[in-house]
Amino acid sequence: MKITRILAYRLDLPLKEGRYGFSGGRSIRGYDSTVVRIETDSGVVGFGEVCPLGPAYLPAYAQGVRAGIAELGPHLIGHDPTELGVMTGLMDRHLKGHPYVKSPIDMACWDILGKVAGLPLSTLLGGRQGGAVQCYRAISQDTPERMTESVAFYRADGYRRYQLKVGSDVATDIARIEMVAAGLQPGEVLVADANTGWLSHEAARVVHAIRGLDIYVEQPCLGFEENLEIRRRTHHPFVLDESIDSVAALLRAHHARAMDAINIKISKYGGLTIARQMRDMCVAMGIAMTIEDSGGGDIATAAIAHLAHSTPEAFRFNCSDCNSYVALDIAEGAPRRVDGMIEAPSGAGLGVSPDMKLLGEPVISIQ
């Protein structure tokens, strides 16, 4: 089988909340997502999606996705998309770094492999493990009162796990965490995610102030050493996200006992191939995971659901249903959250059929 054509579509996905704010005054007003369609000489077609959370979250940006695909695409024509390891090597040889560019291509190749095999990706990624996957809801940064209201709103919508966006001034962040924690119900899980927003003296004050609360602390500082220092000063279970950007970073952090859980964002690692590798290493090393991506709609959410559903239940700390943050459905068969949970689609490959009319004209076409 050979790749004959690579198409990319730009998709503006409006946020249901209108805005999403996180540390450092950063915010986005919508998702600028890119959908990739890979066509083959056998007629099988695969889809992938990547959506950076604006240009200032990870070293990734939406225009960069499209520029990278235009750069990389011509090197992939004529190659077999079902040979995932070969494809990964090929992409790394022709474009150094830029894993987010490679992610939707890798995802589309997995979709093709699943369709050729007649199996859902959850089977190819290890097999469906247990029941539906619990999702968390990210609570956009706002006043303590509004964030508490937001948690109540999403509780009524079925969620039981909340990730508070903190990482601004210390006093306000402490108030946010304390106010939300005071209203938690039995069985609920709360994470305070600073998204690298605190310096170590600020993080030290926050973890000291909230020391009596049953709450997870996520990525308080930017640098690995600062995070490790805070980890050693607190008894809170500790999550690393932005710091774990590679296999090497995971191994180093595990060796230092720097965290209890990590966030696996598929595009941070260049697609499902390496994300699965990271997932399997975490299982082997006893590290729990949040399985997610930086954003996206139905296609990205399907990929997340397949990876999450094929992860042993004990290791599934959280999962993100990105598509429920946006006001536009783009694919039939995509996971839809029920009672705060999603399931991997049962169809072959990703198990989704994108609405080609909605995608419109491609912004890139390589053949």
Ligand code: MG
């Ligand atoms: Mg995070």
